[in-house]
Amino acid sequence: MSKQPENSYKSKRKKPSEFKTREEYLEHELSILDFRRWRIHMPFRDFHVEYEDLIPAIAATIGKVVMVTAMVAAFAVQFGLSPEFVAENVRFELLIAGGIFVILFSAILNPNANLAGTHGPLIPLIPIIAAAGGHPLALGILIGVFGLILSFTKGGSKLMNITGVGVRGGLLIYLGAVGLISQIGKLQFWSSETSNTAISFVVIGVTIIIYAFLARIHKRWLAIPLCAALAGLIAFFMGAEFSFSTEPGLPNMNPFYWWGETTGWQLGWPDLANFIAVIPFAILAVAMWTPDYLGHRVFQELNYPQSAKKVLMDIDDTMTVASLRQMVGTALGGGNIASSWGTYMIPAAIAKRPIPGGALLTAIFCVLAAIIGYPMDLAMWEPVLRIALIVGVFLPLLEAGMQMVHKQKDSLSAGTTIFACAFVNPVFGWALSMLLDNLGLIGDKERPKQLTLNEKLIIPGVMFLVCVVALALVGQLPGIPGMF
Numbered sequence: 001m002s003k004q005p006e007n008s009y010k011s012k013r014k015k016p017s018e019f020k021t022r023e024e025y026l027e028h029e030l031s032i033l034d035f036r037r038w039r040i041h042m043p044f045r046d047f048h049v050e051y052e053d054l055i056p057a058i059a060a061t062i063g064k065v066v067m068v069t070a071m072v073a074a075f076a077v078q079f080g081l082s083p084e085f086v087a088e089n090v091r092f093e094l095l096i097a098g099g100i101f102v103i104l105f106s107a108i109l110n111p112n113a114n115l116a117g118t119h120g121p122l123i124p125l126i127p128i129i130a131a132a133g134g135h136p137l138a139l140g141i142l143i144g145v146f147g148l149i150l151s152f153t154k155g156g157s158k159l160m161n162i163t164g165v166g167v168r169g170g171l172l173i174y175l176g177a178v179g180l181i182s183q184i185g186k187l188q189f190w191s192s193e194t195s196n197t198a199i200s201f202v203v204i205g206v207t208i209i210i211y212a213f214l215a216r217i218h219k220r221w222l223a224i225p226l227c228a229a230l231a232g233l234i235a236f237f238m239g240a241e242f243s244f245s246t247e248p249g250l251p252n253m254n255p256f257y258w259w260g261e262t263t264g265w266q267l268g269w270p271d272l273a274n275f276i277a278v279i280p281f282a283i284l285a286v287a288m289w290t291p292d293y294l295g296h297r298v299f300q301e302l303n304y305p306q307s308a309k310k311v312l313m314d315i316d317d318t319m320t321v322a323s324l325r326q327m328v329g330t331a332l333g334g335g336n337i338a339s340s341w342g343t344y345m346i347p348a349a350i351a352k353r354p355i356p357g358g359a360l361l362t363a364i365f366c367v368l369a370a371i372i373g374y375p376m377d378l379a380m381w382e383p384v385l386r387i388a389l390i391v392g393v394f395l396p397l398l399e400a401g402m403q404m405v406h407k408q409k410d411s412l413s414a415g416t417t418i419f420a421c422a423f424v425n426p427v428f429g430w431a432l433s434m435l436l437d438n439l440g441l442i443g444d445k446e447r448p449k450q451l452t453l454n455e456k457l458i459i460p461g462v463m464f465l466v467c468v469v470a471l472a473l474v475g476q477l478p479g480i481p482g483m484f
Contacts (some may be wrong), residue, residue, distance in 0.1 A: 009033060009046055023218070026052065026352040030308035033354055035111040037317060041356060047111065049357040052221060056348035057361035059224040059392045060115065061369055063343025064362075065379040066389070067118035068093045072335040074123050078130035079265065087376075092251040092258075093334045094370035097325055102363040105321045111356035113317040114296060116325040117341030121292075121426065122285050128474055128482070129281050135267060135274035137259060140330025142275065142282035143337065147323030150286055156315040159290045159463060160297070162455045163430070164437045164447060166413025169404035171430050172295050173414060174421040176398025180390060187386040196239045203231045203383055211391055221351030223391040231387035232378070242381055246373035258333025265333075280473035284427070285337060287467050291430040293318060293340045298400055299349035311354045313345065343389075346396050413443035424477060431467040435460040 012032040019025040033047060043049055072089045076082070097116060106115045129139065150156055184204065191200035207227050214220050236242055258264035297313045304312070318340055326338040348358050369375040378384060405414045413433060421429030433442070438456045440448035448456050468477070475482020 013048070023352065026050075027305045027308070030304050030311055030352060030354060033308070033311045035311060035354075035356075037112065037314070038110055041108055041111055043357070043360065047354060047356045049360060050353065052351040052353050053348075053358035053361050055221050055224060055351055056344050056353065056358040057365050059347045059388065060117075060341060060344035060358070060362045061365040061375075062224070062228070062379040062385070062388045063341070063392070064094065064097075064117065064366055065090065065369060065376050066385050067120055067343075068336050069376075069380060070120075070123055071118055071126075071337060074126040075130070075136055075335050078127055079267065081266070085264075087246060088251045089258075089333070089335050090376070091249070091370040091373075092253070092332075093329065093336045094366045095251065095253075096332060096334060097329050097336060097338070097366075099363045099367040099370075101321075101325045101329070102359050102366070105325075107356045107359040107363065110314075110317050110321065111354060111359070112311065112314040113321040114293075114313045114355060115341035115344050115359055115362065116318075116322040116338045117344065119285060119288070119292075119337040119339035121288055122281075122337050125281060125284075125474065125476075129278060132281075132474075133274060133277040134281060135270035135278065136265065136335055137267075137330055138270040138274040139278040139282060139285075140326050140334075140337065142278055143285050144323040144327030144330075146282055146286040147289065147319050147326065150289070151316045151319035151323060154316050156290055156293060156319050158459065159434075160294050160315050162438060162451070162459060163294060163434050164410075164413055164443055165404055166410035166443045167417050167430065167433045167437050168294060168298060169401045169410060170414030170417030170433065171291055171421065171426060172298065172397050172401030172404065174401075174418045174429065175295065175426060176394045176396070176401060179394035180398060183386045183390045183394060187382065190382040190386075194240050199235050199238050199240055199383070202238065203234050203387065206230055206234060207387055207391065211395065220396075221347055224347055224388050227391045228384045228388040231383040232381060235381075235383040240383065242377075244374045244377045246376045248371060248373045250371065253332075255332045265335075280470050283466065284470040284474060284476075287431075287463070287470060288427045289319060289322070289339060290315070291426055292342070295397065295400075296340050296342055296345040296349075298404070299346050299396065302400055302403060303349045303352055313340075313355065343392055347392055350396060409444040413437045416442050424471065427467055428471060428477075431460070431464040435464045 009032060014028060016025045019028065035041060041047065068090050069086065072086050076086050102115050106113055188200045191197050210227055210230065211223055214223050259269055261268040293315045297315060300312050322338040322340065329336060344358065344362060405411050416436065417429050417433035420432045437443045438448055438451060438460050471477050472480055473482060
């Protein structure tokens with residue numbers, strides 16, 4: 001039996017029984033992990049899989065089914081495609097992106113790269129993209145190319161480092177509050193269409209009590225499966241209708257089927273005009289990545305011990321993985337637009353777990369959901385879906401933002417960020433507030449003195465200009481008609 005190196009993970013690891021609490025054991029695990037970029041990592045040699053990894057894996061699978069369905073369905077409506085096409089394409093995405101890519105990149109090659117999820121904020125722009133002559137394949141390829149450029153130049157990490165605490169907090173508060181209100185509204189609307197309008201009140205009331213209790217006993221990482229399961233049971237026993245309809249099966253794995261003129265997307269292969277039409281949308285999609293990624297890494301910083309620096313999510317590497325996954329997945333026929341996987345990272349950080357263990361379980365769950373089919377129906381049922389998003393994404397976002405804003409100088413930056421986000425959208429709010437904060441016009445007036453000219457003016461100024469031009473081109477600035 002070979003002797004382990006003194007600095008290896010296996011030599012430093014201790015059994016859970018050697019610690020007084022489970023939390024101490026989890027924090028010790030985080031502190032001894034040392035992932036290497038683009039090297040082979042193996043379970044039980046370089047990391048362990050714990051039962052806490054089940055929670056982010058379940059949350060990620062639910063989120064993946066929901067978000068990819070919303071994305072593909074939005075495209076399908078514009079191109080006149082059937083619900084059967086949507087179901088088959090979602091299955092295809094779960095197998096390719098949820099299975100192969102997650103295991104290969106986030107679990108084995110680079111556990112510091114978060115899983116490549118779905119770019120939710122881009123869903124409302126899909127009708128505009130289609131009307132402008134955009135082609136999903138052209139859009140996916142350009143997003144991948146622009147994303148690789150940003151990651152190779154270390155632009156993502158640079159933007160993260162020069163974003164002040166107040167701006168970060170304001171961005172998280174806005175995203176959490178708006179998302180929370182939206183999900184409650186959608187659940188109430190669904191409840192009003194059932195035979196019992198009190199379902200939403202009871203479900204939300206029970207969720208508040210359970211979530212508060214879990215927070216009290218420091219078990220918030222259990223919120224997603226417990227609250228979502230209770231929401232589904234309560235709704236069902238109060239008379240809400242539910243049935244399984246997606247039967248077991250496999251999707252078509254042939255890219256020529258998906259990009260045929262009479263099969264799959266029924267669009268054929270894109271031409272030069274299709275690529276030109278999607279340029280501003282691809283730029284905007286990549287510009288939106290940094291605030292999204294920033295919010296996910298914040299959860300690790302808030303929940304991990306100070307000694308766990310080597311397992312924090314690397315923003316540039318995550319952009320690389322998302323870009324590669326975008327180009328390959330789209331070329332094969334998928335309709336998803338990639339970003340950092342928030343429904344995985346947020347509960348994983350709360351559960352004090354590193355990326356790879358839960359990534360393996362997520363890949364397994366996504367593949368099983370795709371093949372079996374029936375779990376897709378359950379994950380998309382309104383009470384399960386809405387409560388999972390509320391307790392797994394938006395409440396933690398709101399809480400994290402409020403934790404970050406605890407000084408008066410940061411509250412001004414946060415307030416300005418929220419105002420700017422509400423005026424246009426989060427990417428505009430982040431870019432404008434970052435520029436104003438770094439110039440010392442809001443927030444901490446001493447902070448700009450520690451920044452270089454590039455950090456204070458040039459980089460934030462260029463980023464703000466890129467965001468404004470991209471938003472203007474696609475008609476996302478209030479009162480300004482778009483060119484596409």
